[in-house]
Amino acid sequence: MSENLKKDYQLCEEIGRGKFGTVFRCFSLVSGDDFACKSIDKRLLTDSLDRECLEKEAKIMQLVTGNPNIVQIFDVYEDDSYLHLVIELCNSSDLFDRISKRTFSESEATAVMLPLMEAIAHCHILGVAHRDIKPDNVLFNEWNLLKLADFGSADWFLGGKSMSGIFGTPYYVAPEVISGRDYNEKVDVWSSGVILYMMLAGIPPFYGESAGEIFEAVIRGNLRFPTRIFDSVSPAAKDLLRKMLCKDVSKRFSAEQVLSMSNSCLILIVLFKVEN
Incomplete structure (x- = not known):
């Protein structure tokens, strides 16, 4: 020491x-x-x-x-x-622990996504990509305030510089990372979209029995919303997931766009629940 x-x-x-x-x-x-x-x-x-x-x-x-x-x-x-x-000490349960115990309502999921995307957008404005967004790295302090942690895989992308190298965790890694292409900070948005899907569904959007199978499913990027799971999920939330889990990086939302749409979703979620 x-x-x-x-x-x-x-x-x-x-x-x-x-x-x-x-x-x-x-x-x-x-x-x-x-x-x-x-x-x-x-x-x-x-x-x-x-x-x-x-x-x-x-x-x-x-x-x-x-x-x-x-x-x-x-x-x-x-x-x-x-x-x-x-x-900083974060001594409450992390998001992985919370997701493993239950699914989240849309309002609960939004309450997690807003501060998470605030943190990611802050990093992106400063030219930093986290590159390992996953529930294990989303912590909470004693006042239940969300804290993004573990910047061991983070990198700079200032001046339009692209990044390379395989970083991240199988279920959450973006397809362009697996493909070995250069990529940008929107890999963090993809990973956050996986988290949002898991909060709502209780299962990952791209699944496999091994890392190789998971990577293949991620590269295919066949995003589905099983009726028995997503029947009560609003169209606005599904639309947000499509924009976050978009294989075409040029069309994938930025962190700022996710923040803007998440705020709009809060209103649409309330209206959807009232109508149903």
């Missing part, structure tokens, strides 16, 4: 674990406030791409921090073996 980190924070129990590091609850020795500390073991980073992502993560988090729906970063410590990121 970094000596400077030990001077400022007391590490407590482990609360999470990833491929390259561990997340601990910690508290400030000055204020007594609780935080989370993401400790990344640099010795496990044998791939140059992994090292590049590590270098970007702290810089990108410092850039996007300040938005109320993004996990805030407070301190960074580094030594020869570890990189420690002291970040």
Whole structure:
């Protein structure tokens, strides 16, 4: 552990674990406030791409921090073996846990999508694509405020620069990423569309028994709305899903467009429920 980190924070129990590091609850020795500390073991980073992502993560988090729906970063410590990121503590259940237990009403799903898209739009305005939007990375703090987390796969796309490389998680990754083509920030919109579909349906829109089968289903992009599941879902919500899960990137909505349509959907959802 970094000596400077030990001077400022007391590490407590482990609360999470990833491929390259561990997340601990910690508290400030000055204020007594609780935080989370993401400790990344640099010795496990044998791939140059992994090292590049590590270098970007702290810089990108410092850039996007300040938005109320993004996990805030407070301190960074580094030594020869570890990189420690002291970040906001989110100690409530994540979205994956909530989705796995039940389906969401449209109003409940919209209440998640609006702050999530606010966070993504904020990143995109700053030229940052998250590239791993999934329910596991959508956290909630003790006041149930949504927080987008884990920028370990994030990248810059300033100046119209496209991105490359396969990042993300099978169910949520956009088809252009799997196809190996250069892509833009709208990959985050696709992933968010998958989340919206799962909240409403309880199942992913593109399914397979293996990663390979899932990728094939994503590339086909055959978006369906099974009647027994979507019968009570409004036309406005289905239309939004079509615009988010559009294979043609030029026609796929941007994060700002999703925000605008989501706000309109709130009114249409109410009207739809009253009429039915």
